[in-house]
Structures are given as structure tokens and as C-alpha cells.
Amino acid sequence: MRQFTRAEVLKHCNNKDCWIIIGNKVFDVTKFLDEHPGGCEVLLEKAGDDRTEAFEDVGHSTDAREMSKDYCIGEIVDEEKQTYTYDKKPIAPTTTTST
Numbered sequence: 001m002r003q004f005t006r007a008e009v010l011k012h013c014n015n016k017d018c019w020i021i022i023g024n025k026v027f028d029v030t031k032f033l034d035e036h037p038g039g040c041e042v043l044l045e046k047a048g049d050d051r052t053e054a055f056e057d058v059g060h061s062t063d064a065r066e067m068s069k070d071y072c073i074g075e076i077v078d079e080e081k082q083t084y085t086y087d088k089k090p091i092a093p094t095t096t097t098s099t
């Protein structure tokens with residue numbers, strides 16, 4: 001898989017050339033701008049940036065996650081990989097404690 005630095009991805013930040021980062025993967029969503037059910041604005045407003053939290057906050061469907069694979073062009077270089085908040089959550093919580 002091709003590797004990119006975050007600085008490199010940030011250069012692709014307009015409607016003719018729009019990349020975003022989700023979960024340390026790099027997506028070229030230029031051709032997807034007109035097709036995104038959530039609109040092109042949300043993709044363009046922080047084009048070139050890390051959109052992991054926003055992507056997760058929307059609660060994208062499994063279909064959406066599958067669809068994103070078509071646009072994946074590589075990943076972030078190892079030195080710049082992030083640990084996201086969802087990485088820290090337990091995968092299968094066995095108890096639900098509310099305080």
C-alpha cells in the first residue's frame with residue numbers, strides 16, 4: 001500500500017483534487033464529491049485533513065464503509081499514524097455500568 005505523510009495529503013484540498021484521511025487511510029474522494037449522500041460540503045470543508053472523528057460521529061453504515069474502499073489510495077506513514085478515541089474503547093464490553 002502506498003504511504004503518504006499528513007503534509008502531503010493536505011495539499012489535495014480542493015474540489016478538483018480532494019483527499020481525506022479516515023482511520024490512518026488516505027482516500028481520494030474527488031470523484032465521490034457529487035455522489036456523497038451527505039453532500040460535497042462536508043468533504044470539502046476540511047479537505048486534506050483527518051476526518052476520522054467526523055466520519056465516525058455520523059455513524060456511517062456498513063455499506064458506506066464498504067463503499068469507501070473504492071476510494072482508498074493508501075495509508076499514512078507509520079511515524080504519523082494516530083491512535084483514535086475508538087481504538088481505546090473496549091471491543092466487546094461485557095457489562096454496562098452507568099453511574
Ligand code: HEM
Binds near residue numbers: 055060067
Ligand atoms: C470515503 C468516505 C465516505 C464515504 C464512502 C461516505 C459515504 C456515505 C454514505 C453511503 C452515506 C449515506 C448514509 C449511510 O449509508 O451511512 C453518507 C452520509 C453522510 N455522510 Fe458520508 N461518507 C464518507 C465520508 C464522510 C465524511 C468525512 C463526512 C464528514 C462529516 C461525512 C458526512 C456524512 C453526512 C453528514 C451524511 C448524512 C447523514 C444523514 O443525512 O443521515 N461523510 N456518507
